[in-house]
Amino acid sequence: MQEDASKLESRTEVFDEVLSYAFSSQTEKVRKGPLIDTGTDEVFIPRSKFAELVGLDKSKTTDLLVIKKVVQTMSCSFIFSREMINTLWKNCHDKKYMAVTEGLMMFGNRELFVINTKNSGLISMNALPPAFKCLKEWDNEKGYLTDNCLTAQDKYKGYLDYFRIAY
Numbered sequence: 001m002q003e004d005a006s007k008l009e010s011r012t013e014v015f016d017e018v019l020s021y022a023f024s025s026q027t028e029k030v031r032k033g034p035l036i037d038t039g040t041d042e043v044f045i046p047r048s049k050f051a052e053l054v055g056l057d058k059s060k061t062t063d064l065l066v067i068k069k070v071v072q073t074m075s076c077s078f079i080f081s082r083e084m085i086n087t088l089w090k091n092c093h094d095k096k097y098m099a100v101t102e103g104l105m106m107f108g109n110r111e112l113f114v115i116n117t118k119n120s121g122l123i124s125m126n127a128l129p130p131a132f133k134c135l136k137e138w139d140n141e142k143g144y145l146t147d148n149c150l151t152a153q154d155k156y157k158g159y160l161d162y163f164r165i166a167y
Helices: 047-053 058-073 082-091 096-111 117-124 130-137 144-162
Strands: 018-022 029-037
Touching: 018 096, 029 047, 029 096, 047 082, 047 096, 058 082, 082 096
Parallel strands: none
Antiparallel strands: 018 029
16 A cells, blocks of 8 residues: 555654864864764764773663664754763763864854744744854854844844743
């Protein structure tokens, strides 16, 4: 029996994540290369980085393999899953690696905005986050980001006033 195409459920899947980095200081220079590559049946490769970031404890490896499968079914990032980040914080002692993951995590939490049906009202109100709207005008107009932030701030203040929410 052939299924009707309109009944098929579609979902986003995050897989084969690769986190690469390069590093340069006055005393050290590291060429760009993978720090974490999840495109494997193992937790991630390269194995040398796995040992530095996670350690060699077999039970941790098993736990991370399970978490990797679970977050894939949830359409989430394994690299930036809470469990993986907590494992890195507990086991990784290299400040460079932690700076890379923490910097990207901070950027993702503060600057990225996923548009889905819950946020479609924001689009119609022209109230997208400033970082999302201003990228196309960044090079062309001085002060665009500042003006955009102030405009967004005024809009949100208006919403708070309208709903009588104290700030």
